[in-house]
Amino acid sequence: MSETTLDQTPQSDAREGVASSDRRKFLRKSVALAATGAATAAAGNAYGDVKLETVTEPLEIGSTRHILGRGVVSVPYGMPSKFEKDVVRRNVSWLTADTVASISFTPWQDLHGIITPNGLHFERHHAGAVDVDPETHQLVIHGMVDKPMVFSMEDLKRMPSHTAIHFLECPANGAMEWRGVQMNSMQFTHGMMSCSEWTGVKLTDLMEYVGVDPKSTWLYAEGTDGSALQRSIPMEGAKDQFGEPLPAESCEMYKDAMIAYAQNGEALRPENGYPIRFLLPGCEANMSIKWLRRIKFVDKPLVTYQETRHYIEPLPDGTIRQFSLVNEANSVINYPCPDYQMKGKGAYEIRGIAWSGRGKVAHVDVSVDGGKNWQEAELVEPVLSKCVTKFKLPFEWTGGEHLIMSRVTDETGYVQPTLMQLREVRGFNSIYHKNSIQAWKIEKTGEVKNVQIENF
Amino acid sequence: MSKLKTSKFGLGLAAGAMALGLSTAGIAAEHASGFNGIGKNITEKAIEPWDISVFYDGTNLPKGSGSVQAGQEPYDAQCAMCHGAFGEGANGYPKMMGDPMPQFIKSLKQGLDGVGNRAVNNAWGHAPTLFDMIKRHMPFYAPGTMGVDESYAVTCYVLNLGMIVDSDFVCSDETLADVDMPARDYYVTDTRPDVNNQRCMSDCYDEAPKVVGAAVTGVSQ
Numbered sequence: 001m002s003e004t005t006l007d008q009t010p011q012s013d014a015r016e017g018v019a020s021s022d023r024r025k026f027l028r029k030s031v032a033l034a035a036t037g038a039a040t041a042a043a044g045n046a047y048g049d050v051k052l053e054t055v056t057e058p059l060e061i062g063s064t065r066h067i068l069g070r071g072v073v074s075v076p077y078g079m080p081s082k083f084e085k086d087v088v089r090r091n092v093s094w095l096t097a098d099t100v101a102s103i104s105f106t107p108w109q110d111l112h113g114i115i116t117p118n119g120l121h122f123e124r125h126h127a128g129a130v131d132v133d134p135e136t137h138q139l140v141i142h143g144m145v146d147k148p149m150v151f152s153m154e155d156l157k158r159m160p161s162h163t164a165i166h167f168l169e170c171p172a173n174g175a176m177e178w179r180g181v182q183m184n185s186m187q188f189t190h191g192m193m194s195c196s197e198w199t200g201v202k203l204t205d206l207m208e209y210v211g212v213d214p215k216s217t218w219l220y221a222e223g224t225d226g227s228a229l230q231r232s233i234p235m236e237g238a239k240d241q242f243g244e245p246l247p248a249e250s251c252e253m254y255k256d257a258m259i260a261y262a263q264n265g266e267a268l269r270p271e272n273g274y275p276i277r278f279l280l281p282g283c284e285a286n287m288s289i290k291w292l293r294r295i296k297f298v299d300k301p302l303v304t305y306q307e308t309r310h311y312i313e314p315l316p317d318g319t320i321r322q323f324s325l326v327n328e329a330n331s332v333i334n335y336p337c338p339d340y341q342m343k344g345k346g347a348y349e350i351r352g353i354a355w356s357g358r359g360k361v362a363h364v365d366v367s368v369d370g371g372k373n374w375q376e377a378e379l380v381e382p383v384l385s386k387c388v389t390k391f392k393l394p395f396e397w398t399g400g401e402h403l404i405m406s407r408v409t410d411e412t413g414y415v416q417p418t419l420m421q422l423r424e425v426r427g428f429n430s431i432y433h434k435n436s437i438q439a440w441k442i443e444k445t446g447e448v449k450n451v452q453i454e455n456f
Numbered sequence: 457m458s459k460l461k462t463s464k465f466g467l468g469l470a471a472g473a474m475a476l477g478l479s480t481a482g483i484a485a486e487h488a489s490g491f492n493g494i495g496k497n498i499t500e501k502a503i504e505p506w507d508i509s510v511f512y513d514g515t516n517l518p519k520g521s522g523s524v525q526a527g528q529e530p531y532d533a534q535c536a537m538c539h540g541a542f543g544e545g546a547n548g549y550p551k552m553m554g555d556p557m558p559q560f561i562k563s564l565k566q567g568l569d570g571v572g573n574r575a576v577n578n579a580w581g582h583a584p585t586l587f588d589m590i591k592r593h594m595p596f597y598a599p600g601t602m603g604v605d606e607s608y609a610v611t612c613y614v615l616n617l618g619m620i621v622d623s624d625f626v627c628s629d630e631t632l633a634d635v636d637m638p639a640r641d642y643y644v645t646d647t648r649p650d651v652n653n654q655r656c657m658s659d660c661y662d663e664a665p666k667v668v669g670a671a672v673t674g675v676s677q
Contacts, residue, residue: 097548150498160490226599303512305589308581318561324646370665415653429570451669
């Protein structure tokens, strides 16, 4: 543990409020702040006082200039540039016994938007990814319905379609950091979350078609992989196995659900449930059952393996929390982050991502002094419900130490908590839903490190 | 070059020809449900082979039974290599037996590590869904291949390892729901939000930040 004296200046004064709602005002102000800084510098210009190198060697002609490149369709399904070979999903080998019941992480440190490219969507399997033939795959809907029905893939594609951009987040995102700092990489602290455009059939449309009994308070979805993963999903009036009602917000989540067959405009990837998956936006991603084969409408929860042993939260008062379904608001700075070093003094743009299972992101505030002072960041359009929102804020690095962090407030007014606040109520053993404010430390050397702040 | 036999010219002709025969009747149908004629009805009987989910209270348990004794042999042959002869875990695979309930709860209260300890004897609230999980998902290398009676027997053996049932117990669709699982009464349903942070903008605290940072693991490849 060390006590740190921090540089408090994001651009000139951290306390200077910035109205992010008015983008033009924001830009004018940023320039003005930069100019103020420059005025005090000896050799300053409008852009600041960092002395630039000058190139005097004549430029070389690049090796691609005098050759012919590849023809069209030489790569029938396009791949990223070979120079991007390190932008891949990764796993943590010691986390699970094998890679079949395991998880991989999205490299958000290398992504620039809100959409996760399909090959980089995080994976979580309980019995491995399977190849399901769309020609023979069927979806059964039954239980408390007027008409038990079965649908082919063709049937589903004929139906009215629904498209929306939503994140999916494993409740274990960040879990390795509960007890203390562990992973010096943004990929591993926040990579169990991905965000895609999904297309499919709305669950509520299908419910109307098969005629769901209004007395049905739960449904469950089941996959056709080796684990035949199944999760109970509450609807209005849902009670747990002891007769206690579930939180009202959890009982509303099914209204946004869909049976998805497309991800970012193309068919789902096998790792993400091809040919169809359940998609329950805003809830822990294991409920979005992959390789979906069956939905049954019932009037009580199953209390499956996932619901009584796995995605549960042992608490310090000696109770075990169940059915903690909603992903609460979370955010993180993905530039700068521990996966990369600072490249010299001067201008940077702090960028990050924020999301909430309860709706839209309302504000993101950024601190560069360990949470003492905050400045509102600009939200980048689109700002959508249960979807990743990008934020940004200009930053001048003068070579000092900084503790940088972001804090999201969602449209319900919920403010992202600190780790200490979470630990106070949930102790050290609750594993899941760790959505606390993430601090990165910028060292004088330019190194960026994952840290926790014990008195914040 | 193209495997498609159509030329631009051919396409144009085809489209023109089709236009002649088109009717606009379907387009503006006023009460279009969007679902007319889609899918098939199916009987619950036809769904039966898929309708395998067992509820916590034993609803939908298949008819059958298996004793603790009958479970030993299949357990040793098909489970022990990953879960250990006594459920203690093997080769990095999950343990099925963790700290007994009183010790588990004590660890939670004292902030000791309980995470890796979650298991049949301290986290599973209901025996019927333990049967469901074993029948559908295990043995891991060949999921869902055990018969009903064998699954009851192995479930029974596991429950006995956890000292949850006696060694002469017989698990069946009639007895499983009444098995007292040690963890059952410790469960409470979600009460979040359980923290209430404020959107403080300046001078949020006084002392210097106490920074802990011992991260060692970087990007792996």
